[in-house]
Structure formats: C-alpha cells, structure tokens
Amino acid sequence: MTPEQLLSRDALLLSLELKLFWLVALLYGICFITGLAYLLSSKESLGRTLTRGLWITVILHTILILFRTVEGMRPPFQTLYETLSWFAWFASATYLYAQSRWKNVHLPGFIVAGISMAACLYSLLSRDPVIAPVPPPLQSPWYEVHVIAAFLSYAVFVVSFSVEVCYLGFGIKKGSEAAWSLQHNNRRAFGIIDEHFRRWTHRLVLLGFPFLTFAIFSGAAWANDAWGRYWSWDPKETWSLITWTVYAIYLHTKTIGRWKDRPASVLNIIGFICMIMTFLGVNWLVKLLDIPSMHTYAV
Amino acid sequence: MLYKFFSSLRTSVYIIIVMSLIFLAGTIFPQGEKIEDYIKAGGKYVSFVRALDFLDIFMSPLFIISTVFLIVNLSVCLYDRLKIYLKIKRKPVEFESLKINPNVVTFKHTFSSAPSTDIDIEKRLRNIGFKLKAEIQNYPHPAVKIFEKGLPFWWLSWFYHIGIILAIAGFFLTALFAFENYIVLYPGKPDTISLRSSKTRWNQYVRKFGMKVREETAEDKYLLTLKEFRTEYYQGLKIDYPKEKMEKFKLGVGLKKLEPSTKGFSYMPRMWLTHLDVKKPDGEILDARLWVNKPFRTGALTLYQMGYEQKVNLLVNGEEIIAEARVPFQIKDIKGKFFVDHLKTGTLFKKDGSEEKITPLTTLYYTPEDKPSEKEALGEIRLSERLKAKDVVFEFKAYEEGSVLSYRKDPGVWLVGFACLFVFLGLFVRSLGAWYRIQCAVENDTAYVLISTRGILADKDRIIGKLEK
Numbered sequence: 001m002t003p004e005q006l007l008s009r010d011a012l013l014l015s016l017e018l019k020l021f022w023l024v025a026l027l028y029g030i031c032f033i034t035g036l037a038y039l040l041s042s043k044e045s046l047g048r049t050l051t052r053g054l055w056i057t058v059i060l061h062t063i064l065i066l067f068r069t070v071e072g073m074r075p076p077f078q079t080l081y082e083t084l085s086w087f088a089w090f091a092s093a094t095y096l097y098a099q100s101r102w103k104n105v106h107l108p109g110f111i112v113a114g115i116s117m118a119a120c121l122y123s124l125l126s127r128d129p130v131i132a133p134v135p136p137p138l139q140s141p142w143y144e145v146h147v148i149a150a151f152l153s154y155a156v157f158v159v160s161f162s163v164e165v166c167y168l169g170f171g172i173k174k175g176s177e178a179a180w181s182l183q184h185n186n187r188r189a190f191g192i193i194d195e196h197f198r199r200w201t202h203r204l205v206l207l208g209f210p211f212l213t214f215a216i217f218s219g220a221a222w223a224n225d226a227w228g229r230y231w232s233w234d235p236k237e238t239w240s241l242i243t244w245t246v247y248a249i250y251l252h253t254k255t256i257g258r259w260k261d262r263p264a265s266v267l268n269i270i271g272f273i274c275m276i277m278t279f280l281g282v283n284w285l286v287k288l289l290d291i292p293s294m295h296t297y298a299v
Numbered sequence: 300m301l302y303k304f305f306s307s308l309r310t311s312v313y314i315i316i317v318m319s320l321i322f323l324a325g326t327i328f329p330q331g332e333k334i335e336d337y338i339k340a341g342g343k344y345v346s347f348v349r350a351l352d353f354l355d356i357f358m359s360p361l362f363i364i365s366t367v368f369l370i371v372n373l374s375v376c377l378y379d380r381l382k383i384y385l386k387i388k389r390k391p392v393e394f395e396s397l398k399i400n401p402n403v404v405t406f407k408h409t410f411s412s413a414p415s416t417d418i419d420i421e422k423r424l425r426n427i428g429f430k431l432k433a434e435i436q437n438y439p440h441p442a443v444k445i446f447e448k449g450l451p452f453w454w455l456s457w458f459y460h461i462g463i464i465l466a467i468a469g470f471f472l473t474a475l476f477a478f479e480n481y482i483v484l485y486p487g488k489p490d491t492i493s494l495r496s497s498k499t500r501w502n503q504y505v506r507k508f509g510m511k512v513r514e515e516t517a518e519d520k521y522l523l524t525l526k527e528f529r530t531e532y533y534q535g536l537k538i539d540y541p542k543e544k545m546e547k548f549k550l551g552v553g554l555k556k557l558e559p560s561t562k563g564f565s566y567m568p569r570m571w572l573t574h575l576d577v578k579k580p581d582g583e584i585l586d587a588r589l590w591v592n593k594p595f596r597t598g599a600l601t602l603y604q605m606g607y608e609q610k611v612n613l614l615v616n617g618e619e620i621i622a623e624a625r626v627p628f629q630i631k632d633i634k635g636k637f638f639v640d641h642l643k644t645g646t647l648f649k650k651d652g653s654e655e656k657i658t659p660l661t662t663l664y665y666t667p668e669d670k671p672s673e674k675e676a677l678g679e680i681r682l683s684e685r686l687k688a689k690d691v692v693f694e695f696k697a698y699e700e701g702s703v704l705s706y707r708k709d710p711g712v713w714l715v716g717f718a719c720l721f722v723f724l725g726l727f728v729r730s731l732g733a734w735y736r737i738q739c740a741v742e743n744d745t746a747y748v749l750i751s752t753r754g755i756l757a758d759k760d761r762i763i764g765k766l767e768k
C-alpha cells in the first residue's frame with residue numbers, strides 16, 4: 001500500500017472508532033439519566049433498567065477497546081485519550097461485578113455511569129485520538145503492568161466511592177427521629193437495607209489498595225530501568241503516595257472502634273478526590289504552578 | 300506511657316496524616332529551588348518556607364522526624380502484636396448469645412443420616428477443610444466450638460507491616476549512599492567514570508563532622524569507549540484531527556470526514572541505542588549494548604541511555620561553525636541568532652514495513668534580535684547540501700553524534716524492591732484470600748452456626764451450601 005492508501009485506511013478506521021466511542025458515551029449518559037430518574041422515583045424497574053443498560057454499554061465499550069487494540073496493533077493505554085476510556089470501562093465493569101453480588105441494589109450505578117460518561121466526554125472533546133507510535137520511554141513491559149494496575153485500583157476506588165455516597169446519602173442518622181425514619185424508608189426503597197452492602201466500601205478499598213501499591217511499585221521499577229532512579233518526588237509520584245496514604249489511613253480507621261463510621265466515610269471520599277488528583281489533577285497543578293514533571297507522556 | 304503511645308493505632312493514623320500533609324506541601328512548593336529564586340518568583344510565606352525547609356521538604360528535619368516516628372510506631376506496634384499473636388486465645392461466645400445472634404444459621408438434624416448432628420456438622424466442617432481451634436463447655440448448655448479455615452489474616456498483616464519497615468530502611472540507604480552522574484560519549488573519545496563519589500549525603504555528613512572522606516582512586520574507574528550510537532525513527536504519518544469541540548462532535552456523528560494531514564510526514568523517535576566497551580577497574584573489557592528502558596548492568600555499575608547530543612558542522616559564508624542542536628549561534632555582521640534543530644539521522648521505519656537509511660538532515664531556524672522568543676524556520680538542510688537564507692549560504696559539511704548515558708550506584712534499590720514486593724504480596728493475599736471462623740453448637744435437633752469471614756473471596760453462602768449438602 002502507498003502511504004496515501006495507508007493514511008486513508010487509518011482515517012476510515014479512526015472515524016468508525018470515534019462513532020462507536022460517541023455512542024458509548026451517549027449510552028453512559030442515558031444510564032446516568034435513568035439512574036437520576038430512579039433516584040427521584042425509587043421505582044425498582046428503573047433501577048433494573050439502569051443495570052441492564054450498563055451491561056449493554058460495557059459490552060459495546062469492550063468492542064470499542066478491542067477495535068482500537070486491533071487498529072493500533074497494541075493495547076490502548078498510552079495517551080490520556082486511551083486511558084480515560086480504560087478508566088470508564090474498568091470502573092463500569094468492576095461495578096457490574098460488584099452489583100452482581102448485591103443483586104437488588106442498583107443505585108450506585110448512576111454515579112459510576114456519570115463518572116464513566118464524564119471520562120468518555122473528556123477524552124472525546126479534549127484529547128487527540130490519532131494513533132501515534134510508542135515513544136522510547138514507554139517501551140517497557142513495566143509500563144504496561146503499571147498502567148493496568150493503576151486503572152484496576154482506580155476502578156475499584158470509583159465503585160467504593162459510589163457505594164459510600166449512596167450509603168451516606170441515605171444512611172446517616174440526621175437529628176430528629178422523623179428525619180431518621182425518612183432516611184430509613186429511602187434506604188429500604190433502594191434495597192440498601194443492611195450493613196452487608198455498606199461493608200463493600202471497605203472490601204473494595206481492601207482490594208484496590210494492593211493494586212495501587214503494585215501500580216506505585218511497577219512505576220518505580222519502570223523509572224529504575226528508564227532513568228536509574230526509582231523515585232524522584234515528581235508531583236505525580238507524590239500524589240500517588242498521598243492517595244496511597246489516605247487509603248491506608250482509611251483502612252486503619254476501619255479497625256478503630258469510634259472512627260469506623262463517619263470519619264472512615266469521609267476518608268474514603270477524600271481518597272477518591274486524591275485519586276482523581278493523581279490521575280488528572282496533577283497535570284493541571286503542574287501547569288498552574290509551573291512545576292517540572294517527568295510524567296508528561298500520558299498527556 | 301510512651302510504650303502505650305507508640306503501640307497505638309491512633310498514633311499511626313496521626314503520623315500518617317502528618318506525612319500526607321508533608322507530601323501535599325511537596326507538590327505545591329517548588330522542590331529543589333533556591334530560596335532566593337523562590338522570593339524572586341514572588342513566592343509567599345518566605346520565613347515559614349525557610350524555617351521548615353519546604354523547598355527540600357523530603358530531606359527536611361520535619362519529614363525525617365515524622366518518618367522516624369513512623370518507624371518507632373511500627374516497630375513497637377509490631378512487637379506488641381507479636382506478643383498477642385504468639386499466644387492468641389480464641390474464646391467462643393456463650394451458647395445463649397450464639398443462639399440469639401441475628402446472623403446465626405441453623406441446620407436441622409433431619410438432613411443427616413448420621414446418629415448425631417454434632418458429629419455430622421463437625422464431620423462436614425472437617426471435610427471442607429475446617430480445623431477445630433477452641434471449645435468451651437458451659438454446663439448445662441451445649442459446648443460451643445470454634446473452627447477455622449484459611450491463612451490467618453493477622454499474620455499476613457503483621458508480615459507486610461514488617462515489609463513497610465524494610466522499604467523505609469531501603470529509602471534511607473538510597474538517600475544516604477546513592478549517587479548519580481552522566482557522561483557524553485563521542486566516537487573516538489573514550490572517557491572514564493568512577494563509582495565512588497565524595498558527594499553522597501553520607502560523605503557530606505562525614506565531612507561536616509570533620510572526618511576525612513576517601514577520595515576516588517584509579518581502582519574505582521571504568522573506561523568507556525563508544526563503538527556505535529544509533530537513532531531510529533518511525534514515519535509519523537498524520538491525520539488532521541480538529542481542535543474545536545464542535546468539529547469533534549461532527550466527526551463523531553458522521554457530519555464531517557477525517558482527512559489525511561496535508562503537512563506530510565514527521566520523524567518520530569523509535570529508539571536510541573548505544574554499543575560500547577566497558578573496561579572494568581580490574582582490566583576486564585565487556586561488550587555492552589543498551590537502549591532506553593534496557594540498561595546495562597555489571598557489578599555495582601548500571602548505565603542508562605538518557606538521550607543524545609548532536610553537533611552540526613556548517614560552512615557559513617566560508618567560515619566553519621560547529622552548532623550544537625538547539626543551541627543558538629551568531630554569524631558575523633548579522634543581527635539575531637540562528638540555531639539548528641535536532642538532526643534526523645539513522646534508520647527510518649516506514650509505515651509500509653520497509654526501512655530506509657536517512658540522509659542526515661536538520662532544520663535551520665532564525666530568532667530576531669528584538670524578539671528572542673520567536674523562531675522562524677528557514678528551511679531543511681541535508682548533509683552536503685546548501686541552503687540560502689537571510690542572504691547567507693549555509694553548507695552542511697559534517698556532523699557528530701554523542702550518546703548521553705547516566706550511571707548510578709544505589710545500594711538501597713534491592714532492599715526497596717524486595718520489601719515493596721513483599722508488602723504487595725502480603726496485602727494482596729490478605730485482601731483476596733478467604734478466611735473463615737465458624738462458631739457452632741448443637742442443641743437437640745438443631746445446630747447453631749455463626750460464620751465470620753475475611754477477604755474478598757470469602758463466600759459465606761458457599762459454606763452454608765456445603766454444610767447443607
């Protein structure tokens with residue numbers, strides 16, 4: 001094939017991929033709106049539709065990721081355009097796995113759908129999707145392991161966060177008796193009736209924490225091979241350490257009687273914010289404060 | 300009192316909070332900057348920043364003290380737990396409270412053909428891998444027994460906390476003894492490096508205390524001779540992707556078509572590779588090949604491919620100029636400055652799978668005297684070709700390419716690697732691995748079973764199902 005023919009083929013494949021990606025983003029959006037309707041009406045059928053909708057979206061999203069893998073002849077986690085898509089996929093797929101163990105609880109799905117939709121839209125509207133060859137610093141098996149571990153941990157934290165928010169929204173005893181019983185009825189309406197569901201926040205963080213540990217470890221191993229220095233206190237590295245320590249604090253509070261409840265919930269939410277900072281906010285912070293960073297590849 | 304303070308989990312929570320805040324400060328204040336530059340750049344809270352060493356926060360007394368506190372806390376806590384775990388006492392609940400526990404599961408005697416349900420439940424538990432760990436007989440009530448299955452999670456937790464101490468020890472070794480430097484090797488110009496540095500933190504401290512630091516000797520030196528340095532490029536064919544959000548949306552819904560770029564192709568880096576001889580202090584010569592992400596290791600020495608340096612020999616109006624890539628140079632009687640971009644040379648890997656030898660080429664730029672931040676591309680110039688621009692004739696006569704290698708000695712890296720892997724594995728098994736504790740008692744025809752679990756893979760319902768079968 002001539003270079004012109006190769007380029008036309010690439011353009012065609014990319015436009016097909018973009019159409020599919022927009023469709024996936026739209027479907028996440030529809031799931032999110034269905035979830036909002038469920039939240040307002042508490043009709044169980046809407047909850048079930050939300051979960052089914054997410055299943056369909058995740059299947060389409062899997063096809064999209066496979067398509068891009070074939071298109072680029074490599075797993076797609078090199079640029080922020082690609083990792084945002086992974087992030088949305090991992091989060092939704094992890095949610096669906098967890099949901100299959102709760103059966104009748106559907107509410108956290110609307111938060112996960114909202115986050116996945118936002119990630120897809122950010123990717124589509126702000127990043128360049130053109131497939132570029134892999135630059136030398138990224139050509140390391142450690143890099144691939146690092147990205148997979150990081151996104152697995154992020155996905156698990158997203159689901160833990162969404163469960164925590166649902167529980168906090170409907171599970172906190174507020175001042176008067178009347179308010180408490182209202183909360184209680186709401187929880188019943190959404191199937192959030194026992195501590196069993198709430199325990200998932202802890203279980204998920206317990207799962208995400210080793211993944212995050214491995215993500216930091218593999219990142220350090222990669223840096224050790226690429227630059228000979230496993231740790232440079234680069235803003236992204238430091239933020240990953242902040243996220244790691246915040247979740248470590250969360251796990252400790254879960255073993256301390258009086259801190260188990262509200263303080264732990266607050267820490268879980270702070271952990272989620274730190275995770276988003278590590279993933280996306282650091283790039284913004286680096287630009288804002290004009291800090292030199294070695295982690296500019298994935299931008 | 301102090302023991303109690305340091306063995307407390309609350310203390311560790313406070314210490315880790317303080318450490319997170321220090322990390323946070325480390326991402327906000329520019330690390331490694333001089334305080335004078337910080338003031339010049341309009342930095343705030345100067346006295347505070349100076350007092351707490353915020354511009355080198357990860358070596359500041361505040362950070363080191365917090366880390367030492369964490370280590371003491373961890374060590375005391377681990378010792379305390381070890382004492383508890385070594386003589387762990389399992390105390391079953393009272394039968395009466397077991398019976399009324401809301402989570403208790405009951406099994407009927409009828410599902411078994413065995414003569415006694417007690418034997419039956421125990422047999423079933425043993426059959427699925429449970430071991431009897433404790434038993435209390437509290438007449439006239441039936442005995443309550445504890446059965447367990449799985450790796451004891453408290454030991455896993457204990458071990459990975461040990462791993463955290465080892466990792467911190469490794470970080471200290473790195474901080475005190477590691478040193479790094481870089482070398483630029485050109486063909487035909489061998490150079491030496493030494494693995495002994497008098498500038499490590501440890502040596503700086505030693506000197507501060509008035510002691511002598513051992514200086515470099517010939518025995519520490521390695522002689523490096525470059526045999527070949529190569530660059531490889533991909534053929535960067537582009538597609539024009541719009542920048543405006545609305546245009547992007549139109550593409551997504553099929554209202555617009557994607558077009559190949561009109562800018563032609565670019566050279567995109569594929570790899571930088573170095574081939575050299577390494578003569579060790581004992582005289583042995585090693586043949587070394589390395590590239591980005593593939594360092595060369597021998598004994599204590601590790602060499603890394605960092606990048607390259609290029610020099611272009613230009614004949615300008617009859618005068619020879621050696622221009623380093625991206626470093627501005629001046630030409631007599633001409634205002635403003637010129638510079639050459641990175642040279643493209645080596646092999647081009649084309650999109651159709653073929654390879655091509657690149658005739659070395661670079662781009663020449665001009666920066667006006669009154670606008671030093673602007674650059675004007677004057678054109679591309681290949682080896683042995685000429686380019687006329689700004690009334691000057693530039694001739695590309697020759698070039699030189701040097702490999703930039705970094706080298707590092709870090710005695711902490713193995714300990715950190717080993718400890719972190721240990722922590723990860725411990726955490727992973729603790730989080731996923733299933734652990735069960737069953738407290739059970741049998742009264743008349745009914746067995747009362749209370750199951751508690753740890754680990755994501757633990758599944759209470761599966762155990763109940765197996766007991767019912």
Ligand code: HEM
Pocket residue numbers: 209248251252255305306307308309311315369372373376377452453456460463726729
């Ligand atoms: C950076 C420092 C630390 C990290 C990353 C860390 C990590 C963790 C994690 C992830 C857990 C939860 C896992 C589980 O439930 O088994 C945990 C539990 C625990 N940690 Fe730490 N820890 C640190 C420091 C400490 C210190 C200083 C102490 C001592 C006071 C301590 C004592 C404990 C105890 C007693 C538990 C409960 C263990 C159990 O359930 O058996 N940790 N730690």
